[in-house]
Amino acid sequence: MQLSPEDLGAIWLTLKLASLVTLLLILMSTPIAWWLARTQSWFRGPINAIVAMPLVLPPTVLGFYLLLFLGPQGAIGKILDDLGLSPLPFSFSGLVVASMVYSLPFVVQPIQNAFIAIGDKPLEAAATLRSSPLNRFIYVALPLAKPGYISATILGFAHTVGEFGVVLMIGGNIPNETKVVSVQIYDHVEALEYGQAHTLSLLMVAFAFTVLAFLYSLQKRRKHQPAAGGLL
Amino acid sequence: MTKSNILKVRIRKYHLKDSNFSLDVDLNIPSTGVTALFGPSGSGKTTLLRCIAGLEKNQQSELSLSNEFWQTNKISLPAHKRPIGYVFQEANLFPHLTAAENLQFAIKRADKSQSVISYSEVIRLMDIEEILPQYPSQLSGGERQRIAIARALLIRPKLLLMDEPLAALDDSLKKEILPYLEAICHSSKIPIIYVSHSLDEVIRLADHMVVLEKGRVVEQGETQFLLGKLGTFFSRHKDASVVITGIITEQSAQWGLSWLHFDNQDIIVKQGNEKIGDQLRLRIQSKDVSLSLSPQEDSSILNRLTVIIDDMIKDPKDPSMVMLRLLAGSTPILARVTALSTHNLALSKGQTVIAQIKSVALLR
The missing domain is CATH 2.40.50.100 (RNA polymerase II/Efflux pump adaptor protein, barrel-sandwich hybrid domain)
Known part of the structure; x- marks a missing residue:
């Protein structure tokens, strides 16, 4: 059971996609999670719901709407076209955008829960020690939310690796451009290449187990620290 | 005590969220010695202290120290810009930092123009040399509170606020900490506002007292004078x-x-x-x-x-x-x-x- 160049291409593409998506999501989720954790605004409920929607919606629904919005006739697609940028569907960039939407709750929620667990007290103590709001965020909130960030990174990465429906809807299966491992497995099965499907599937199982085992053992060691995240 | 060196606090009908409680006080707190905010729980002592610290948002008040305005209806100095130190009821140390790093957090941000008390003096007074490498979770309640007091001193405040620093400790720990507090109260030149509902602590520590009931001031004055008056809260106390x-x-x-x-x-x-x-x-x-x-x-x-x-x-x-x-x-x-x-x-x-x-x- 050897991995074909196409299999290797799919693995590499998957890793590249998951890494990039995770990095971008961590950056984007930090302000969202902070706001959701601390605001008393009426908007908190609706925004929370929007962030959590990918948890319950079928990936095909997400993919369908993304296709509409990002396509040449869609609202965002038109703007991109006017700016002289190439359309997003069926491209790697499109896959990144779609994956970010798909994995958003898996990154926002652990960070948000970690911020909530910190509470007001350490931040008030910092305020009385001449620490400005930004300073408190960097030196108190971020270090205390570290377990949440670890969970968010692992979950965001793992969840992006495991996506299938959204990829198929918006990316199709262009080798080395949008064909990730899950799609490759699907193609193998369709072509009755069970051996190759087995190899890739086993790799995925091993990957999922390793990631989750690592995450849980991490949680156990950090008993006195804020919870690692709300999804586990 | 000069008039310009006084903390002026005027708070008009400040309502806490989700409660009927309102705070309405007008106080001049002397610039020397220890002033106790005394009263039963729910009398507004902690809320008043939090207003002074800037931890409670409150537009209706006026606050100034030495004619430097912290709060008027136009300006509101955020907590981190007020020259205060604050000791919380539960030490409130940063759990991700060791005791020494908690102190460093204050030293880095201290007001260098103020020279109040040296690092070695603080370490000696609080007797914390040996516990400095520990994390807060490894310390006892009393040790944590000593670190918290040291941290509040090392920020070099012009005014030290203490919110029932002994209330969360059991009686034996209270007895252990009280001498440290007395040492701070009597050896530092920083004016201190000390919130407490314990007559015993107040008698030991305070030079001046403000007695609060239901968000209003019912008595204020020098400890010695107030304690010797009939018909007051204190004379009716079982330990008068x-x-x-x-x-x-x-x-x-x-x-x-x-x-x-x-x-x-x-x-x-x-x-x-x-x-x-x-x-x-x-x-x-x-x-x-x-x-x-x-x-x-x-x-x-x-x-x-x-x-x-x-x-x-x-x-x-x-x-x-x-x-x-x-x-x-x-x-x-x-x-x-x-x-x-x-x-x-x-x-x-x-x-x-x-x-x-x-x-x-x-x-x-």
């Missing part, structure tokens, strides 16, 4: 006491006693490590004072002061008892005796009597 300050003028090694002189009178106390010329504070509880019309030379009680009855009122809670305000020179002493005794001895205002003091407690 007065505080007397005097100077050691005589000692007897043979009997192990010291003579404390005040207002042309002497009180004899057990000799400790004080020396002749030292100033000392002692506390006399009203229930330890009894009265007689003539000096009882055949009594074992050593402390007999000639006093004038200044005022007397019935105890509103207990009709069998009477509270008396006695004057030893100009120093007030409270006595709590039975109504029957006052009748039998025919005690009246202006009368000169002998006050026998069964026991005194040295405060420092």
Whole structure:
């Protein structure tokens, strides 16, 4: 059971996609999670719901709407076209955008829960020690939310690796451009290449187990620290 | 105390979220010594302290220290720009930092123009050298609170705010921490506002007192003066006491006693490590004072002061008892005796009597 160049291409593409998506999501989720954790605004409920929607919606629904919005006739697609940028569907960039939407709750929620667990007290103590709001965020909130960030990174990465429906809807299966491992497995099965499907599937199982085992053992060691995240 | 060096606090009808409680106070807090905010729980002490610190958003108030405005209806200085130190009820150390790093957090951000107290002095006063490498989760409640006090001092505040720093500790830990607090209160030149509902702590630590009830000020003034008044919250307290300050003028090694002189009178106390010329504070509880019309030379009680009855009122809670305000020179002493005794001895205002003091407690 050897991995074909196409299999290797799919693995590499998957890793590249998951890494990039995770990095971008961590950056984007930090302000969202902070706001959701601390605001008393009426908007908190609706925004929370929007962030959590990918948890319950079928990936095909997400993919369908993304296709509409990002396509040449869609609202965002038109703007991109006017700016002289190439359309997003069926491209790697499109896959990144779609994956970010798909994995958003898996990154926002652990960070948000970690911020909530910190509470007001350490931040008030910092305020009385001449620490400005930004300073408190960097030196108190971020270090205390570290377990949440670890969970968010692992979950965001793992969840992006495991996506299938959204990829198929918006990316199709262009080798080395949008064909990730899950799609490759699907193609193998369709072509009755069970051996190759087995190899890739086993790799995925091993990957999922390793990631989750690592995450849980991490949680156990950090008993006195804020919870690692709300999804586990 | 100069007038410009005063913390002025004026808070108009400040409502806490989701409650009927409102705070309405107008205070001038002296720039020296320890001012206690005293009152039962729910009286607004902590809320008032949080308003002073800037931790409570409040547009209706006016706050200034030495004519430097922290809060008016136009400006509102955020907490991190106010020159304060704050000790929370539960130490509130940063859990991700060691004790030493918690102190470093303050040192890095300290107001370098203020020289209040040196690092080594703080470490010595709080006796924390050995626990510096530990994380807060490895420390006892008392140790955590000592680190928290040290941290608040190292920010070099112009005003130190303490919110019931002993309330979360059990009695044995309270006794352990109190001497450290006394050391800070009496050796630092920073004015301190100390929130407490414990009369014992307040008597030991405070020079001035503000008594709060339901968000309003009911009494304020110097501790010594307030404690010696009848009809106040304190005189009705079961541990009603007065505080007397005097100077050691005589000692007897043979009997192990010291003579404390005040207002042309002497009180004899057990000799400790004080020396002749030292100033000392002692506390006399009203229930330890009894009265007689003539000096009882055949009594074992050593402390007999000639006093004038200044005022007397019935105890509103207990009709069998009477509270008396006695004057030893100009120093007030409270006595709590039975109504029957006052009748039998025919005690009246202006009368000169002998006050026998069964026991005194040295405060420092």
